[in-house]
Amino acid sequence: MKKKNFKSGNxxxxxxxxxxxxxxxxxxxxxxxxxxxxxxxDTRKAGILLKYFKIKKKLYSYYxxxxxxxxxxxxxxxxxxxxxxLVADSGTPLINDPGYRMxxxxxxxxxxxxxIPGPCSxxxxxIISGLPTNRFCYEGFLSHKKNKRIQRxxxxxxxxxxxxxxxxxxxLLQCLYDIKKIFGKKRYIVLVKELTKxxxxxxGDNVSxxxxxxxxxxxxxxxELILVISGHKQSKSNVYEISPKIIKTFFNLKKELxxxxxxxxxxxxxxxxxxxxxxxxxxxxx
Numbered sequence: 001m002k003k004k005n006f007k008s009g010n011x012x013x014x015x016x017x018x019x020x021x022x023x024x025x026x027x028x029x030x031x032x033x034x035x036x037x038x039x040x041x042d043t044r045k046a047g048i049l050l051k052y053f054k055i056k057k058k059l060y061s062y063y064x065x066x067x068x069x070x071x072x073x074x075x076x077x078x079x080x081x082x083x084x085x086l087v088a089d090s091g092t093p094l095i096n097d098p099g100y101r102m103x104x105x106x107x108x109x110x111x112x113x114x115x116i117p118g119p120c121s122x123x124x125x126x127i128i129s130g131l132p133t134n135r136f137c138y139e140g141f142l143s144h145k146k147n148k149r150i151q152r153x154x155x156x157x158x159x160x161x162x163x164x165x166x167x168x169x170x171x172l173l174q175c176l177y178d179i180k181k182i183f184g185k186k187r188y189i190v191l192v193k194e195l196t197k198x199x200x201x202x203x204g205d206n207v208s209x210x211x212x213x214x215x216x217x218x219x220x221x222x223x224e225l226i227l228v229i230s231g232h233k234q235s236k237s238n239v240y241e242i243s244p245k246i247i248k249t250f251f252n253l254k255k256e257l258x259x260x261x262x263x264x265x266x267x268x269x270x271x272x273x274x275x276x277x278x279x280x281x282x283x284x285x286x
Contacts, residue, residue, distance in 0.1 A: 009036070009083040011106050013099070015092040015118025018224075019197035021052055028116045029053055036082040039074065041097055042089045049087075062086065064098055071102040078111055092120040096140045096166065121226060122164045125192040128202060129162070129228035136162040144171060146178075153182045155271045163229040169221045173214065179229070180207045188230040194223040234276070242280050246270050250277060 012031050017023040032038065032055050039062035040046035046059050062070050074084055088097040106113050122138055137159055142149045156163060167175050179187065190204035191214075201220075203213060214220045246266060253262035259281060267274045 007079075007081050008109070008111050009078045009081050010112040010114055011078060011102065012083065012085040012114050012116055013093050013103075014085050014087050014116040015120065016046075016049060016087050016090055018090040018119045018121050018124075018195055019200075021049070023119050023196060024049075024053070025116065025118055028118060029055070031116055032057065032085055032087075034083065035085040037074065037077060037084045039070070039084060039086045039102075040089075045089050046087055062098060062102075067098045067101050071105055074102065075105045075109065075111075078106065079109065090119075090121075092118060095120055095122060095138075119196070121195050121224070122166075124195050125190075125226040125228050126162065126164055128192065129190040130204065131162045131188075131190065131228055131230050133162070135160075135231075136164060138164045141166045141168070142175060146174070149175065150178055150182065153178055157182055158232045158234075158270070158272050158276075160231040160233070160273075162231050163227075165227045165229065167225050167227060169223070169225065172221055172225055173211065175227075176207055176211050176214075179227075180211065183207065183229075183232075190228040191220075192226040192228060193220075195226075197223075199223060242272070242276070246272060246277075247280075250281070 012035060014028050014031060015025075016028065032050070032053075035057070038046065038050075038057050038059050040059050041061075041063045043059040043061050050057060050059070060070070060074075062074075078084055086093050086099055086102065088095070088099075093099050094103070103113060126133055126136055137156070139152075139156070142152055142165060165175075176189075179189070185208040186206045188204065189207050189210050190202060191210060192202050194200045203210070203220075205213065249269060250262055250266045253265055257265070263274050263277045263281070266272070266277055
């Protein structure tokens, strides 16, 4: 078992504002002023932030295509005693941003990883949505490829937790049409846009009405957009209603496997609760 090198520095994971610079913490500013290196996915955006707060530090690029290489380079710098800060374009690092490889390497070397908390748009959208917050599922951006997006939505169709999805301006309507087709026209969604900014807006309705509301003014498509979607609600009247595809898969598996194994595999494939499949099977059997 490796022991921590007490000469090594620290890695700070620093949350930054998502729109309003007044949201940055005093602690975040203190750390940014004292570290030896600052890593940023977009050095231009991070540079604007540092300039605003008169922090004179050199920024180093750290993004998807150089993450592996730079993680190793800056790990060595930390081991030499340097302190490093990792910031995202905005909000909390690693939430839909690079950084986990650096975290993995630092943990393997027993280096201190210190989070400096602050804004996270997914959590802020969730807490103002009015939807259940005790259990939720964060999906980030769905695929820009239609087939992959639909495949993922099909897996999420019966998810009973509140869903959080990021979407871009030019794909939002298509994503909503796909949700309407797969989840049903009555699924409740809250659209949250431009959090903490001047044009911040929140609007909630079923997906059909949400699409109509957006189409009344296409400016509503602009900005940074988050969808908070109500989880699937299984009513007593349709407890045993399962799609033909799921039924076919289950019975094909049952030809070769035990009922328990067939239920588990079908549940994993379609993200359907095992007890729903079991109740369906018992009802069919008797």
